[in-house]
Amino acid sequence: MDTLKGTKIPDIGVTQHYDVIKELGDCYVSVGKLEKARQCYEKAAVLAPDEAGPYVGLGVICMQEQQLDDAETSFKVACRLDRESAKAYCGLGLVYQQQREFNQAFDMFLKSLDIDSDNLTALLGLFQVSSAMGSFAKVAHYLEVYLNSHPGDTSVMFCLATLHLKDSRFEEARQLLDDITLLDSENSDAANLLEEVERAIAEQKHLQQQI
Amino acid sequence: MRNSKFNNGPLVSVMMCTYNRPRYVPVALESIFHQTYENFEIILVRDGGTEVRPVISNFLDDSRLVFIDRDRNLGKAASLNEGIEKCRGKYVCYLDDDDIYYPEHIELLSGALENNDMFGGVYSDLYKVHCRIEQDGTRTALSKNVEVCRDFNRWTMMRFNHVLHVSFMHRRELFEQTGGYNEKINVLIDWDMTRKMSFYTDMFHLPYITGEFYAPLEECDRISIQQRKDINRYVWNLLTIRNTRPAKPWPKMNDISLIVIADNVDDNLYEMLRGIWSNTYYPHETYLPMEESKLSAVNTKAPNLTGIVVEPGLSETERIARTLEHCKGDYIGIIDVNFPINQNECSWIERALCPMFKNSDPLLAYELPESDEFSRAYILSAAQAKRAVRYSNFKCFYDNVISSGIIMKKPAPETWPLQFDNFYTQMSDFEEQNDWAGVARTLKYMRENFPGDKFLINTKYVGALCNCGYFEKAAEIAHSLNEERPSVSTLLVEARALGKMDRANESILLLEQAADILEGRKCHGYIERN
Numbered sequence: 001m002d003t004l005k006g007t008k009i010p011d012i013g014v015t016q017h018y019d020v021i022k023e024l025g026d027c028y029v030s031v032g033k034l035e036k037a038r039q040c041y042e043k044a045a046v047l048a049p050d051e052a053g054p055y056v057g058l059g060v061i062c063m064q065e066q067q068l069d070d071a072e073t074s075f076k077v078a079c080r081l082d083r084e085s086a087k088a089y090c091g092l093g094l095v096y097q098q099q100r101e102f103n104q105a106f107d108m109f110l111k112s113l114d115i116d117s118d119n120l121t122a123l124l125g126l127f128q129v130s131s132a133m134g135s136f137a138k139v140a141h142y143l144e145v146y147l148n149s150h151p152g153d154t155s156v157m158f159c160l161a162t163l164h165l166k167d168s169r170f171e172e173a174r175q176l177l178d179d180i181t182l183l184d185s186e187n188s189d190a191a192n193l194l195e196e197v198e199r200a201i202a203e204q205k206h207l208q209q210q211i
Numbered sequence: 212m213r214n215s216k217f218n219n220g221p222l223v224s225v226m227m228c229t230y231n232r233p234r235y236v237p238v239a240l241e242s243i244f245h246q247t248y249e250n251f252e253i254i255l256v257r258d259g260g261t262e263v264r265p266v267i268s269n270f271l272d273d274s275r276l277v278f279i280d281r282d283r284n285l286g287k288a289a290s291l292n293e294g295i296e297k298c299r300g301k302y303v304c305y306l307d308d309d310d311i312y313y314p315e316h317i318e319l320l321s322g323a324l325e326n327n328d329m330f331g332g333v334y335s336d337l338y339k340v341h342c343r344i345e346q347d348g349t350r351t352a353l354s355k356n357v358e359v360c361r362d363f364n365r366w367t368m369m370r371f372n373h374v375l376h377v378s379f380m381h382r383r384e385l386f387e388q389t390g391g392y393n394e395k396i397n398v399l400i401d402w403d404m405t406r407k408m409s410f411y412t413d414m415f416h417l418p419y420i421t422g423e424f425y426a427p428l429e430e431c432d433r434i435s436i437q438q439r440k441d442i443n444r445y446v447w448n449l450l451t452i453r454n455t456r457p458a459k460p461w462p463k464m465n466d467i468s469l470i471v472i473a474d475n476v477d478d479n480l481y482e483m484l485r486g487i488w489s490n491t492y493y494p495h496e497t498y499l500p501m502e503e504s505k506l507s508a509v510n511t512k513a514p515n516l517t518g519i520v521v522e523p524g525l526s527e528t529e530r531i532a533r534t535l536e537h538c539k540g541d542y543i544g545i546i547d548v549n550f551p552i553n554q555n556e557c558s559w560i561e562r563a564l565c566p567m568f569k570n571s572d573p574l575l576a577y578e579l580p581e582s583d584e585f586s587r588a589y590i591l592s593a594a595q596a597k598r599a600v601r602y603s604n605f606k607c608f609y610d611n612v613i614s615s616g617i618i619m620k621k622p623a624p625e626t627w628p629l630q631f632d633n634f635y636t637q638m639s640d641f642e643e644q645n646d647w648a649g650v651a652r653t654l655k656y657m658r659e660n661f662p663g664d665k666f667l668i669n670t671k672y673v674g675a676l677c678n679c680g681y682f683e684k685a686a687e688i689a690h691s692l693n694e695e696r697p698s699v700s701t702l703l704v705e706a707r708a709l710g711k712m713d714r715a716n717e718s719i720l721l722l723e724q725a726a727d728i729l730e731g732r733k734c735h736g737y738i739e740r741n
Binding site: 014015016017018019020021023024026027028030031047 | 355716730
């Protein structure tokens with residue numbers, strides 16, 4: 001039946017059914033109903049076999065159930081279906097991090113952030129594995145990129161402050177920690193680290209005076 | 212609205228034609244036999260092609276099914292006309308052989324007609340179901356959207372269809388006025404019929420979702436899709452319908468006589484006549500006053516074109532005066548042959564017609580915005596035209612019109628017809644560019660200025676609000692829509708907005724209902740907020 005072009009709703013897309021089921025799966029995950037979520041993701045995968053989303057969701061469920069091998073498989077399928085899926089790479093990063101394969105985790109988190117610099121999970125994951133490896137190359141860059149878009153995110157500010165401290169960039173660390181305590185006066189971690197930074201600054205001045 | 216006379220109410224005839232689509236005929240029939248309203252008959256016409264008797268054998272024992280089993284393929288229009296001959300119902304409705312009714316379709320629509328004498332027809336809303344055909348022939352719904360949801364608008368109906376035939380029910384006597392389906396056209400035959408009916412009656416829009424029509428992703432065998440592949444033929448069909456004038460009297464339509472002023476038979480004239488035929492959607496007849504020797508060169512067999520022989524040397528005013536003696540229109544359009552028809556507008560002469568119809572001042576008339584001293588196009592009432600003839604001091608008719616005391620105005624854009632459609636097109640353009648702020652702005656204006664069509668406008672509006680990040684507002688409006696007329700789209704939007712607000716449990720309830728509709732477990736959503 002043909003109808004007036006001007007009044008016809010443009011095709012919202014044939015993905016509506018997929019969207020409903022996929023989002024239902026996401027909601028079930030958020031309320032902890034993992035089995036129902038799994039059923040939704042499996043159904044979504046049948047509705048849209050080329051979509052990576054359901055496999056990312058299945059990977060998340062497997063992670064929560066500590067089924068790391070299955071999680072890795074799901075995330076890899078997602079990556080194959082969508083080479084630009086930041087969430088899939090992030091998921092793999094989390095799997096490798098759990099398996100203490102820190103180098104691989106680092107690579108996956110980096111890949112995720114290259115696609116989506118706003119992926120907070122990947123960002124914090126990158127920081128954590130960097131801490132575990134004792135190497136912070138590149139991390140500061142991604143933290144700064146994220147903060148440009150999300151100024152006031154105290155968790156990321158804290159990560160960056162600890163990096164500055166490790167690099168002996170005490171003033172920059174102090175500035176960040178001051179900002180955190182302004183935004184969140186209850187943040188005891190930031191307060192403690194600020195004390196440490198101020199001690200470090202005082203020591204540095206003392207040493208310079210002696211020299 | 213509901214017709215409580217489930218068994219004793221008036222007989223409703225359901226017309227169905229089938230051609231080479233036996234797979235879904237039983238599904239369609241099943242949906243009719245599951246109606247809450249039982250006093251119906253089904254007129255099923257096999258228009259040649261594959262046999263369907265084997266697949267409908269379960270239904271043949273029911274005396275309500277009249278099966279016309281024809282081997283020869285005559286086309287849908289002829290098949291519907293054949294079915295009309297067999298109809299006994301007070302009301303008639305339609306179902307395509309691959310579509311379905313929801314159980315309350317006949318009850319709701321027949322109830323609306325029983326309770327509203329002033330309407331000859333009523334129509335509801337349908338889901339358009341994009342589907343994938345699985346290997347076993349079952350259909351998996353990929354989306355269900357209400358694509359068309361317009362309150363009745365005669366201007367829109369004249370230009371193109373906004374009433375889906377499967378959603379439509381009408382009084383049977385309208386066939387006597389319209390004369391049945393036009394067997395010379397082979398696409399848009401449903402629009403041709405509803406358009407003709409609009410000349411005689413108003414139609415009532417019931418904004419309930421009462422059925423589904425299917426659009427498979429694969430090669431679609433719908434007549435309209437197949438026929439559109441031959442674009443010239445399709446356009447011919449469309450223009451033929453637009454130029455169809457059913458038998459008078461027309462209780463609901465004015466008649467327009469357009470008088471083209473041309474001195475010569477040349478390219479300008481042919482371009483003007485083509486332009487009128489292609490661009491005018493309001494019913495009209497075109498008159499061409501010319502000397503006989505020139506008129507003989509014009510093909511006056513073109514639709515709705517009448518040549519008027521006038522003596523050589525007559526002034527424009529005299530030629531128009533002669534022509535007016537033949538004109539049957541309530542309104543007269545005077546068009547200079549050089550007048551530029553603006554192809555970018557969806558209306559042209561209608562822009563002056565629309566304000567003219569609403570005008571009660573006998574001394575006010577309208578000319579098109581592009582009119583100037585070199586070429587004019589203007590609309591008068593028949594009475595005004597006759598008045599101007601009496602003041603025939605000037606060769607130029609326009610001057611006589613003015614000297615007769617008639618004030619000529621150019622209509623403001625907000626008085627043109629199809630305003631809603633223009634804004635909707637603008638909104639759609641923003642949508643295609645993913646400019647959700649633009650979509651929201653346009654729809655906000657439409658909400659404030661077009662009181663009808665609220666489901667159509669608001670369904671799009673909440674989607675735009677969600678895309679712009681206004682989740683609370685989106686949830687609030689979607690909630691009120693879902694309380695009144697839930698649909699998959701609005702359930703999804705409300706769920707999404709609630710999800711963004713960390714209200715996952717409420718979101719789950721809505722998404723589950725949307726899934727129930729998509730997977731056929733529920734025919735339409737109703738909100739359960741536990």
